[in-house]
Amino acid sequence: KISIFWFRRDLRLEDNTGLYYALEQEKNVLPLFIFDKNILDKLEDKEDARLTFIHDQVSKISRQLQDLGTGILVKYGTPIDIYRELMDTYAIENIYTNRDYEPYAKERDLAIKELAKSKGIQFLDFKDQVIFEKDEILNGSGEYYKVFTPYSKVWLEKFHKANIQLLSLEDKGKNFFETQPFDMPTLEEMGFVASNIKIPKLEINEPLIKKYDQVRNFPAIHGTSRLGIHLRFGTISIRKLAIEAASLNDTYLNELIWREFYMMILYHNPQVVDKAFKPQYDHIPWRNSEEDFQKWCDGKTGYPIVDAGMRELNTTGFMHNRVRMIVASFLTKHLLIDWRWGEAYFAQKLLDFELSSNNGGWQWAAGTGTDAQPYFRVFNPESQTEKFDKELKYIKKWVPEFGTPEYPKPMVDHKFARERAIETYKKALNS
Numbered sequence: 245k246i247s248i249f250w251f252r253r254d255l256r257l258e259d260n261t262g263l264y265y266a267l268e269q270e271k272n273v274l275p276l277f278i279f280d281k282n283i284l285d286k287l288e289d290k291e292d293a294r295l296t297f298i299h300d301q302v303s304k305i306s307r308q309l310q311d312l313g314t315g316i317l318v319k320y321g322t323p324i325d326i327y328r329e330l331m332d333t334y335a336i337e338n339i340y341t342n343r344d345y346e347p348y349a350k351e352r353d354l355a356i357k358e359l360a361k362s363k364g365i366q367f368l369d370f371k372d373q374v375i376f377e378k379d380e381i382l383n384g385s386g387e388y389y390k391v392f393t394p395y396s397k398v399w400l401e402k403f404h405k406a407n408i409q410l411l412s413l414e415d416k417g418k419n420f421f422e423t424q425p426f427d428m429p430t431l432e433e434m435g436f437v438a439s440n441i442k443i444p445k446l447e448i449n450e451p452l453i454k455k456y457d458q459v460r461n462f463p464a465i466h467g468t469s470r471l472g473i474h475l476r477f478g479t480i481s482i483r484k485l486a487i488e489a490a491s492l493n494d495t496y497l498n499e500l501i502w503r504e505f506y507m508m509i510l511y512h513n514p515q516v517v518d519k520a521f522k523p524q525y526d527h528i529p530w531r532n533s534e535e536d537f538q539k540w541c542d543g544k545t546g547y548p549i550v551d552a553g554m555r556e557l558n559t560t561g562f563m564h565n566r567v568r569m570i571v572a573s574f575l576t577k578h579l580l581i582d583w584r585w586g587e588a589y590f591a592q593k594l595l596d597f598e599l600s601s602n603n604g605g606w607q608w609a610a611g612t613g614t615d616a617q618p619y620f621r622v623f624n625p626e627s628q629t630e631k632f633d634k635e636l637k638y639i640k641k642w643v644p645e646f647g648t649p650e651y652p653k654p655m656v657d658h659k660f661a662r663e664r665a666i667e668t669y670k671k672a673l674n675s
């Protein structure tokens with residue numbers, strides 16, 4: 245008999261909660277990864293860099309497991325079909341995995357759990373991708389927080405008391421199922437090709453994190469950790485990072501709390517995926533001009549800080565947080581385009597795309613979310629540039645034609661757009 249450990253967004257061996265417990269409680273643990281057809285079918289770009297990254301990481305895990313005398317079974321298909329097949333092939337005792345809080349993942353896991361139950365197999369899931377999940381941070385009335393600041397206070401108190409220990413595999417390797425390595429489907433076999441986009445290094449850059457609060461707002465400098473993609477796919481352990489962050493920089497730790505706050509909000513409010521967190525904001529009559537949207541996507545709005553951000557995103561799969569706020573504000577307020585359009589575009593392009601943070605970030609900018617930017621506050625691209633890219637270094641890097649006749653005129657006047665946005669929001673909210 246074997247037990248399965250199912251890798252998903254936790255692509256590492258060290259300090260992996262579900263894997264640790266599988267090896268502690270079972271013998272013959274067989275690791276599994278599924279390239280989920282339901283997800284892959286939705287990827288528009290056949291050179292999707294995130295898929296290349298996942299493929300590389302699973303190959304790396306495969307090599308590490310080979311050294312331990314075992315392998316990882318890698319399948320391509322829908323999880324339910326793959327599990328049916330596995331249950332026909334192997335005598336399975338238990339299935340271990342780490343919890344995932346997104347609506348699709350919750351449904352998927354429920355279906356596998358039911359299937360397992362019908363065969364007398366236990367489905368055991370563990371907290372791994374966050375420090376605190378679901379209902380672990382509650383207010384005095386036992387409800388989850390809808391506002392960040394009080395949430396973060398309780399989070400911090402609990403974190404400092406928690407005395408978190410990292411989980412090491414140590415001598416547990418012997419509890420893996422002994423096998424020769426398995427073949428793995430290639431990207432081409434799944435209809436994709438490898439991307440050349442560079443993935444940020446997996447490193448905790450201590451000197452950078454130490455001064456994070458002073459440098460994080462300036463897009464021209466390398467002042468943020470670029471660990472987003474590693475947090476997204478679990479190539480870094482959040483426990484390890486949070487423990488280090490706590491000793492290095494409070495502002496950085498605070499950003500990790502934002503990540504968990506949005507995950508918790510999505511867990512309790514799966515409807516935010518396509519609805520405003522504050523329902524009254526679903527009445528805004530968006531202008532939704534396709535032509536305007538295209539200019540924004542292409543970085544041709546005539547607002548250089550906006551254009552620089554969009555071009556950075558299109559070229560590298562990354563955009564600095566300060567600029568994400570500026571371009572999101574511009575799309576929703578200056579152009580009155582539905583935040584869901586921008587959210588979907590980011591979802592396609594960002595290497596660090598995380599449903600909960602992306603949705604949270606967009607709803608914040610559009611003013612529809614939890615701790616929203618009030619609708620009457622509209623980012624002024626010029627004064628943002630003055631504050632955060634005074635020497636125009638970032639702009640010049642991404643918009644070299646800025647200041648020449650080739651560069652387009654602003655597609656809409658700031659003052660006009662600002663007043664139009666405030667009027668539109670005000671009307672919609674009072675109706």
Ligand code: FAD
Pocket residue numbers: 460468469470471472473475499500502503504506563564565566568569572590594596597598599601602603604605606609
């Ligand atoms: P650092 O500044 O080094 O921060 C470290 C980590 O903390 C990040 O990797 C991330 O996991 C977390 N973090 C930082 N800021 C935030 C935040 N505001 N909200 C939630 N988590 C945060 N972040 C994503 O991870 N995925 C997204 O899809 C995403 N979409 C966004 C969309 C918009 C419109 C906005 C305004 C923000 C979005 N963010 C998103 C948040 C933030 O911009 C990125 O996390 C950050 O820029 C990633 O760069 P970094 O890894 O260098 O982060």
